[in-house]
Amino acid sequence: MLDSSMSARFTTLDFADIPGSQAYDVLVATVHPRPIAFVSSISGAGHLNLAPFSFFMVGGSNPPSLVFSPTLSAHGPKDTLRNIEETGEFVVNLVHREIAHSMNLTAKGYPHEISEWEKVGLSPLPSQLVKPPRVAESLVHFECRLFQIVSHGDGAGASRYVIGEVLAAHLAEDLWDGQAVVDAKVRPIARMGGPNYLDTAALEFFEMKRPV
């Protein structure tokens, strides 16, 4: 017999009974720390775009792949998703503390034809295999070609899993010792719940509010 006496310790939230905004709050306040994909993309018409996504993970290594989810906004697909649908290419840049503030500023909802690059003062560095540029100030860049977009749901908050095949990784000077990545030098920040972030190098929490 299964022992259900421990159930009293848990508050159960049936997601069929709570609003979507609360489901979001529960998920992001518990599934952390989350790494941040700082995604550079370009539209079919050539407009550059840059935005952060913490619904992000490695998917496999044969072939190497990454996945992130630009969820639908109340107005529909975000610019990053539209661009990747149009051109099939993107670059994932990793984020360390020194560029955290600029990264956060790019999350402001700029119109489609406005480039976040100019707004936040980051420098585009040409990629080698794809059109979207890399973030020169970032320590790690992954050039990716779209494999597939998997849709789950419709309307605000619905997932669009963007699966990218990683064509190349670029590691800043001392991150590569000739054989392997020097783990301690990657120094990523990670997303926690609310306005909280974790600086994995300093093992320190810090706060950044989303720009309005």
Ligand SMILES: Cc1cc2nc3c(=O)[nH]c(=O)nc-3n(C[C@H](O)[C@H](O)[C@H](O)COP(=O)(O)O)c2cc1C
């Ligand atoms: C640290 C951080 C993580 C974020 N993670 C996500 C995410 O995983 N999915 C998402 O849809 N939006 C996420 N956002 C919000 C988007 O960055 C924001 O909607 C942005 O304006 C989208 O830009 P775009 O329309 O240029 O693609 C995040 C914002 C921040 C600051």
